[in-house]
Amino acid sequence: MLMFGNRSLSIHILRGIGGLSLVAMSVHLIGKPHGWLAILFMPAALYLLKGCPVCWTIGLFETLAHRVREWSEKKAFVGQ
16 A cells, blocks of 8 residues: 555656746745735645645655566566
């Protein structure tokens, strides 16, 4: 079971790019005339990142570990 990770590494990377982009836009909009959009962007970013950027990074390592585990199980099964 993956708590922070995804089954697919590409999906995890895309979620990270989207989430970090929304965080950057939210920070950029603070103090601007359309600053109220920051209030909308930040929850969307937290959803995409499954929490904070550190949670996304933990999920990246979790996803990579899951892929390595699947690969080693598949290799062990073929070797028998």
